Amino acid sequence: MSPTLDLRASLGGEAAPGALESPMVEIERLSLWYGAKPALRDITMAIPKHRITAYIGPSGCGKSTLLRCLNRMNDLIDGVRMTGTIRIGGTDIHDPAVDVTELRKRVGMVFQKSNPFPKSIFENVAYGPRILGVRQRADLEAIVERSLRAAALWDEVEDRLGDPALSLSGGQQQRLCIARALAVEPDVLLMDEPCSALDPIATAKIEELMLGLKASYTIVIVTHNMQQAARVSDYTGFLLLGELVEFGVTRQVFTTPRDRRTEDYITGRFG
Amino acid sequence: MTAARRFWRSGEPFVWLTGGALALALVMVAGLVGIILVNGLGFFWPRDVVRLTLAGGRTVTGQVMERERVPGAAGQYRIKVKVGNRDLYGADFVWVNEADIQRRELPPELAVIERTEWGVLIGTITGLRDGDVLVARGPAAWTEAEQRLPEAIRLRRAIRRIEQVDIGAINHAQEKLRLELRRLELRGVTAGERVEALRGETEALRARYEMEAARIAELRARQTASLVVAADGGKETVWPLAQVVDVSFPNAMGPGAKSLHYAARVWEFVSDDPRESNTEGGVFPAIFGTVMMVMIMSVLVTPLGVLAAFYLREYAGQGPFVSTVRIAVNNLAGVPSIVFGVFGVGFFIYVVGGTIDRLFFAEALPTPTFGTGGILWASLTLALLTIPVVIVATEEGLAAIPGGMREASLALGATRLETTLRVVLPAVTPSILTGLILAMARAAGEVAPLMLTGVVKLAPSLPVDGAWPFIHLERKFMHLGFHIYDVGFQSPNVDAARPMVFATTLLLLTIVIVMNLTAVTLRNRLRRRYATAAV
Numbered sequence: 001m002s003p004t005l006d007l008r009a010s011l012g013g014e015a016a017p018g019a020l021e022s023p024m025v026e027i028e029r030l031s032l033w034y035g036a037k038p039a040l041r042d043i044t045m046a047i048p049k050h051r052i053t054a055y056i057g058p059s060g061c062g063k064s065t066l067l068r069c070l071n072r073m074n075d076l077i078d079g080v081r082m083t084g085t086i087r088i089g090g091t092d093i094h095d096p097a098v099d100v101t102e103l104r105k106r107v108g109m110v111f112q113k114s115n116p117f118p119k120s121i122f123e124n125v126a127y128g129p130r131i132l133g134v135r136q137r138a139d140l141e142a143i144v145e146r147s148l149r150a151a152a153l154w155d156e157v158e159d160r161l162g163d164p165a166l167s168l169s170g171g172q173q174q175r176l177c178i179a180r181a182l183a184v185e186p187d188v189l190l191m192d193e194p195c196s197a198l199d200p201i202a203t204a205k206i207e208e209l210m211l212g213l214k215a216s217y218t219i220v221i222v223t224h225n226m227q228q229a230a231r232v233s234d235y236t237g238f239l240l241l242g243e244l245v246e247f248g249v250t251r252q253v254f255t256t257p258r259d260r261r262t263e264d265y266i267t268g269r270f271g
Numbered sequence: 272m273t274a275a276r277r278f279w280r281s282g283e284p285f286v287w288l289t290g291g292a293l294a295l296a297l298v299m300v301a302g303l304v305g306i307i308l309v310n311g312l313g314f315f316w317p318r319d320v321v322r323l324t325l326a327g328g329r330t331v332t333g334q335v336m337e338r339e340r341v342p343g344a345a346g347q348y349r350i351k352v353k354v355g356n357r358d359l360y361g362a363d364f365v366w367v368n369e370a371d372i373q374r375r376e377l378p379p380e381l382a383v384i385e386r387t388e389w390g391v392l393i394g395t396i397t398g399l400r401d402g403d404v405l406v407a408r409g410p411a412a413w414t415e416a417e418q419r420l421p422e423a424i425r426l427r428r429a430i431r432r433i434e435q436v437d438i439g440a441i442n443h444a445q446e447k448l449r450l451e452l453r454r455l456e457l458r459g460v461t462a463g464e465r466v467e468a469l470r471g472e473t474e475a476l477r478a479r480y481e482m483e484a485a486r487i488a489e490l491r492a493r494q495t496a497s498l499v500v501a502a503d504g505g506k507e508t509v510w511p512l513a514q515v516v517d518v519s520f521p522n523a524m525g526p527g528a529k530s531l532h533y534a535a536r537v538w539e540f541v542s543d544d545p546r547e548s549n550t551e552g553g554v555f556p557a558i559f560g561t562v563m564m565v566m567i568m569s570v571l572v573t574p575l576g577v578l579a580a581f582y583l584r585e586y587a588g589q590g591p592f593v594s595t596v597r598i599a600v601n602n603l604a605g606v607p608s609i610v611f612g613v614f615g616v617g618f619f620i621y622v623v624g625g626t627i628d629r630l631f632f633a634e635a636l637p638t639p640t641f642g643t644g645g646i647l648w649a650s651l652t653l654a655l656l657t658i659p660v661v662i663v664a665t666e667e668g669l670a671a672i673p674g675g676m677r678e679a680s681l682a683l684g685a686t687r688l689e690t691t692l693r694v695v696l697p698a699v700t701p702s703i704l705t706g707l708i709l710a711m712a713r714a715a716g717e718v719a720p721l722m723l724t725g726v727v728k729l730a731p732s733l734p735v736d737g738a739w740p741f742i743h744l745e746r747k748f749m750h751l752g753f754h755i756y757d758v759g760f761q762s763p764n765v766d767a768a769r770p771m772v773f774a775t776t777l778l779l780l781t782i783v784i785v786m787n788l789t790a791v792t793l794r795n796r797l798r799r800r801y802a803t804a805a806v
Contacts, residue, residue, distance in 0.1 A: 071682060073678065073681070073682060076678075076681065078588070101684045101685065101686055102684065103684075104681065104682055104683065104684040105683070105684035108682065108683070109678075109679075109682035111675055111678065111679065111682075113673075113675055115673060115675035115676055115678070115679045116679075117676060117679065117680070117694055117698075118676075118697070118698050118800075119697070127680070127683060127685075127693070128683040128684065128685075130693075131683060131684060131685045131689055131693075132684070164799075164800070177679070180679075180683065181682070181683070184683060184684060
């Protein structure tokens with residue numbers, strides 16, 4: 001385990017949150033524009049290793065954009081311009097020497113809408129390893145089992161790995177997507193509103209899963225659901241109009257927010 | 272609110288309107304298919320042969336084909352009788368007013384004799400001659416002829432095989448030698464060891480040809496038997512057994528025998544070569560040509576169309592230019608097919624084919640090899656014609672794949688190429704097959720461009736045979752669609768040929784349906800395998 005969190009340090013205001021923990025992702029003065037429209041303004045934060053960090057904020061505040069910066073998925077969108085630096089594990093991800101596909105193998109992603117490939121359950125999980133060049137059937141089987149177990153799906157699907165992934169229920173599909181992301185053994189797992197399309201029971205399963213996964217992965221989650229952020233996350237960042245209004249230990253952000261706007265949002269006065 | 276108004280507001284009339292439109296469409300399609308089915312399938316049924324005695328004592332013997340009201344005379348009907356015996360009467364059909372008929376009989380001894388020439392012969396077999404000697408007469412004549420017929424058919428086939436296969440091979444070899452000599456001549460070599468060797472080989476071939484010709488003559492000499500047949504009006508004809516394809520006695524046949532005969536004739540139709548300028552016999556070369564052309568076209572059009580669609584949808588930046596290209600591609604499907612045919616002639620045949628000839632087949636000039644219509648050029652022209660269909664279907668399939676699927680793959684560290692090949696392509700395959708189905712259906716039914724690019728009324732040989740290199744893409748070919756046009760409108764004997772038109776149409780429809788069903792089955796299997804959330 002990493003050193004225990006010093007709450008007072010976070011509450012002190014001067015020190016960056018999680019300063020006492022080793023950071024996995026460091027974002028420095030990040031700004032981003034879609035064409036001429038600014039989407040993120042001057043964001044600086046450090047995301048600690050083996051913790052769950054949540055981004056909250058009203059729709060269109062830029063939290064998904066910020067998340068997608070971390071595995072450079074925004075590269076795929078035309079007309080995106082960016083300044084500032086992002087370091088993951090100490091490496092600048094925009095360094096020309098960094099291969100974007102290598103980066104994405106280290107930074108896995110789970111999307112809002114579960115998006116399994118139209119293949120079998122097995123092939124979905126084996127997709128990443130196959131891309132990495134794993135050919136031996138036995139190796140693939142081991143990876144698939146390990147990933148499905150990690151995603152708490154193994155017991156439900158072990159006897160029907162050949163079935164189409166789309167025959168699974170919504171919650172199972174989302175856990176399959178998590179298993180698929182885990183199969184390439186990333187360091188960081190990005191989750192973009194992973195439970196927004198799920199019922200409460202499936203949501204509870206995923207949340208439980210996340211708590212189990214944080215021992216081995218650094219998780220960043222975007223959520224609309226503030227109870228979810230409060231339940232699962234260790235740190236919370238509140239974004240508004242592309243600005244990081246507040247970032248701190250979750251309990252502090254929810255109980256004693258330093259910014260008036262955070263308080264208004266959390267208490268439901270807008271958003 | 273009145274009841275009528277309430278009815279109108281309920282939306283019910285619109286339901287009726289839509290249902291009515293569908294019903295109308297279905298009725299028209301069913302009617303068309305029904306007409307084709309009845310006429311096409313009825314053609315092969317062995318109809319009874321009636322002997323009609325008319326007022327005045329004249330007899331007409333034949334098969335009743337049609338019955339219609341006499342124009343201008345109320346309540347009177349006339350029938351069209353197929354009397355055959357074109358060589359004796361000059362026409363295959365006569366119209367008979369029903370009012371004139373005094374007696375109708377169905378004598379069991381009336382025979383329908385299918386011949387290799389002159390259509391059918393209808394009459395009574397009265398004798399069998401061997402050379403000039405009458406071997407049998409009366410009922411015994413057929414008993415004797417029945418025993419000799421299989422041997423006569425075997426002989427005829429043997430002669431045809433020698434003519435087509437053995438002598439064909441010799442001709443082919445001779446032509447190759449001639450071209451070889453010509454090639455040497457073009458290089459300025461007119462004498463020497465090589466030339467002598469080639470001339471020697473040519474001589475050897477000529478000797479082999481003489482041998483084969485002698486074999487044919489020997490077989491022909493054995494074809495001595497002939498049937499004596501009595502027809503209406505006291506006419507008698509002596510017909511060589513060697514030219515008899517089949518003899519049947521429809522009046523004496525029960526339903527079982529008729530069904531067997533029916534099946535045999537259907538089989539002949541789909542498996543045999545055409546006879547008598549396509550109005551008799553089978554359509555096998557046309558079936559072969561149609562299927563082969565569609566297959567070559569599919570092989571050409573699928574990769575091209577799919578690649579183009581992938582570029583348009585996956586790589587090209589979406590903007591006014593790409594939209595224009597997309598509209599242009601869609602409109603290409605509306606260009607009259609004959610225009611594609613003209614393009615095929617002008618570009619593929621004259622430019623591409625002409626260049627190939629100058630570069631690789633100079634020794635055969637001025638006879639063109641690729642610089643004339645052929646199955647390759649016809650297939651290419653049709654591939655061009657159907658490419659919009661494949662592009663549009665593939666593009667729509669690509670658009671229907673959720674963007675999240677591509678993102679998921681990219682987020683796992685796959686490159687765009689890996690994403691395209693491993694995720695997008697499998698998911699879009701059903702749509703590609705849909706496009707291919709539409710393209711095949713269109714290509715199989717297309718005639719106009721083919722008439723310019725390589726279809727012929729009668730092709731001397733199939734595009735695939737035993738001579739190296741086995742597949743001859745430069746050859747002209749036969750096609751069912753063109754066959755329909757040719758038999759129906761260019762035939763010397765339209766009345767006799769008309770049932771063939773229906774039968775050929777039915778066959779073409781069947782082939783299109785079979786090809787489509789194959790593709791649909793494949794597509795559904797793929798769909799199940801790659802079932803997407805959207806489906």
